[in-house]
Amino acid sequence: MGPELDDPVRTLDLELRDITVRFGGLVALSDVTLGVSPRQVHGVIGPNGAGKTTVFNVACGFVTPDEGDVVRSGRRLSKVRPHDLAGLGMARTLQGLGLFDRVTVLENVMTGADRHARAGFLSALLALPRSGADERDLRERAMATLDSLGIAQVADYYPASLPYPVRKRVALARALVAEPELLLLDEPASGLSSDEMDELGDLITSLTDRMSVLLVEHHMDLVMRVCDEITVLDFGKVIARGTPDEVRSDPAVLDAYLGEDV
Numbered sequence: 616m617g618p619e620l621d622d623p624v625r626t627l628d629l630e631l632r633d634i635t636v637r638f639g640g641l642v643a644l645s646d647v648t649l650g651v652s653p654r655q656v657h658g659v660i661g662p663n664g665a666g667k668t669t670v671f672n673v674a675c676g677f678v679t680p681d682e683g684d685v686v687r688s689g690r691r692l693s694k695v696r697p698h699d700l701a702g703l704g705m706a707r708t709l710q711g712l713g714l715f716d717r718v719t720v721l722e723n724v725m726t727g728a729d730r731h732a733r734a735g736f737l738s739a740l741l742a743l744p745r746s747g748a749d750e751r752d753l754r755e756r757a758m759a760t761l762d763s764l765g766i767a768q769v770a771d772y773y774p775a776s777l778p779y780p781v782r783k784r785v786a787l788a789r790a791l792v793a794e795p796e797l798l799l800l801d802e803p804a805s806g807l808s809s810d811e812m813d814e815l816g817d818l819i820t821s822l823t824d825r826m827s828v829l830l831v832e833h834h835m836d837l838v839m840r841v842c843d844e845i846t847v848l849d850f851g852k853v854i855a856r857g858t859p860d861e862v863r864s865d866p867a868v869l870d871a872y873l874g875e876d877v
């Protein structure tokens with residue numbers, strides 16, 4: 616954590632400031648700035664290769680920017696490492712889900728809670744003995760989170776035995792069990808039917824009573840439905856920003872998406 620930077624009155628939950636990322640000679644992001652306001656869903660969209668995943672990776676610490684700052688609640692993060700996220704009140708889901716196949720759904724969700732648990736990740740993963748009270752509390756919270764996502768009945772299953780949309784919910788439960796203030800979602804709608812996408816939309820909207828969300832997503836319907844603000848990227852640059860209505864009618868956005876299948 617760096618020094619306090621901002622007037623707390625207008626403090627955003629997350630800001631990327633003038634971020635540039637280069638992969639060899641390729642400039643994946645060029646001077647990208649965006650901010651996620653408290654209790655808002657901020658969408659990041661753009662055509663293939665625009666830099667969406669790179670934005671996500673910068674926000675959650677997988678990619679260190681060549682230039683620019685990542686600012687969490689007014690404090691500059693000098694280097695975000697993925698395992699620091701929970702301590703920063705952040706959680707994320709990944710396209711690849713990243714569930715552990717050798718432990719049950721419940722145990723997978725428990726591994727997401729290390730912000731609150733006294734014992735760490737490994738003991739949760741291996742279900743080694745921990746303090747009885749911690750263990751009980753963690754199990755209860757993990758079960759409650761599964762229940763809130765409508766999948767308590769699969770708590771004792773192994774992830775690989777479950778359909779993909781259910782596994783996606785498990786991954787979301789693992790992110791939510793830590794009770795983050797800021798949730799980072801990378802393509803959460805991929806592989807979902809349109810009904811499942813509607814349910815996901817309702818769920819994301821319902822989260823904003825207690826957290827803000829950065830949503831990187833291809834599916835325009837979902838983005839337009841749930842986002843308060845959208846940043847549009849093209850070729851690594853911000854080409855538009857605004858409410859869904861503003862973005863939808865922006866000529867630069869229409870131009871960028873010309874010929875894209877959305």
Ligand SMILES: Nc1ncnc2c1ncn2[C@@H]1O[C@H](COP(=O)(O)OP(=O)(O)OP(=O)(O)O)[C@@H](O)[C@H]1O
Pocket residue numbers: 638641642643661662663664665666667668669670
């Ligand atoms: N690790 C990497 N090494 C080299 N180039 C990369 C790497 N990651 C991304 N890129 C390049 O950076 C650019 C932005 O990629 P990114 O994956 O962020 O875009 P995207 O908008 O998420 O694309 P998509 O919609 O296809 O997933 C692309 O040109 C991509 O080929």
